[in-house]
Amino acid sequence: MAEQFSGAQNQIPRLFDSAAVRLNRTRAASGYAAFDFLKAEAAVRLADRLELMRRDFPLCLDVGCHAGTLTRHIRQTGKIGMVIQADPAPAFAALASNEGPSVALDVEALPFAPQQFDAVLSCLMLHWVDDLPGVMMQFRRLLKPDGLLLVSLLGGATLTELRAALLEAESELYGGAGPRTVPMADIRDVGALLGRAGLALPVADADRLTINYPDMFRLMADLRGMGEANAMAGRKKTPTSRRLFLRAAEIYQDRFGRADGRIPASFEIITLTGWAPHEDQQKPLRPGSAAHRLADTLGVSEHDPEASQTTSGQTASDQTTSTGPAIPE
DSSP states (O other), X not given: OHHHHHHHHTTSOOOXXXXXXXXXXXXXHTXXXXXXXXXHHHHHHHHHHHHXXXXXEEEEEEESOTTTHHHHHHGGGTOEEEEEEEESSHHHHHHHTTTXXXXXXXXXXXXXXXXXXXXXXXXXXXXXXXXXXXXXHHHHHHEEEEXXXXXXXXXXXXXXXXXXXXXXXXXXXXXXXXXXXXXXXXHHHHHHHHHHTTOEEEEEEEEEEEEEESSHHHHHHHHHHHTOSOOBTTSOSSOOOHHHHHHHHHHHHHHHOOTXXXXXXXXXXXXXXXXXXXXXXXXXXXXXXXXXXXXXXXTOOOOOGGGOOOOOOSEEEEEEEEEOOOOOO
């Protein structure tokens, strides 16, 4: 089955350099404990979701485990048994072994037997996957009937400030811009993948976090420490001039700087939840079949989450949007 998915991958555009992704993660592994704050925040949110589930999960798979952060947090829920941890970087897989069994593998060609896991989880890894629909289908194949898929990934509103500053600086200095930041998916797109993969009761929601930094260079140092440096296949292979980064830092400060001189960095964490179909599962109602409007019951007005204005905090959740069920017609 792994060979079947591998063959399909050859037909899709390759946006990412998988060797560079693995190298970036390998370089980050030894010092990751100092840079795992975003991973830890996302892991806590997944653990909170897991704690609400009215059942246990004896055998789980964590795809993109980093240093075992997610396993450490979800174990505290008391709802999981063994977790098989997997990462494309052997260095991270070795670190994760402190939390339980771990293996280094290709995330887009998972080697496990069908219907083997009670839950498949992933925390801040899938934004580096080229064939996200194919990976979601693999996750579905690995789940036992009524098994849980619970994943989080970085969404399209991530690092909008940094993207804008680099784009403007490169266009100003060189008359054009190359691929320096990862193109990330919109919540509606990734939410729809749950239904396409054959998962039941799908829900997609997003939280936006804002972290304030003294300057752009500290932000970029954190990204390298997280293993999130540029791994685009089309990136320039020659060193980038310091002039470009200095100009981008000026633009970042001018356009987005706070009154205290710090700059905000936005991170959108999209969380996806779905279940492998089972005959005893609750069936979602047909859209529009409700007898009463939720807004009327709560005594509030309906609004478009995309139109909400965000505010910033030191490390705060600024906005939450959700879609679900996300089953395409």
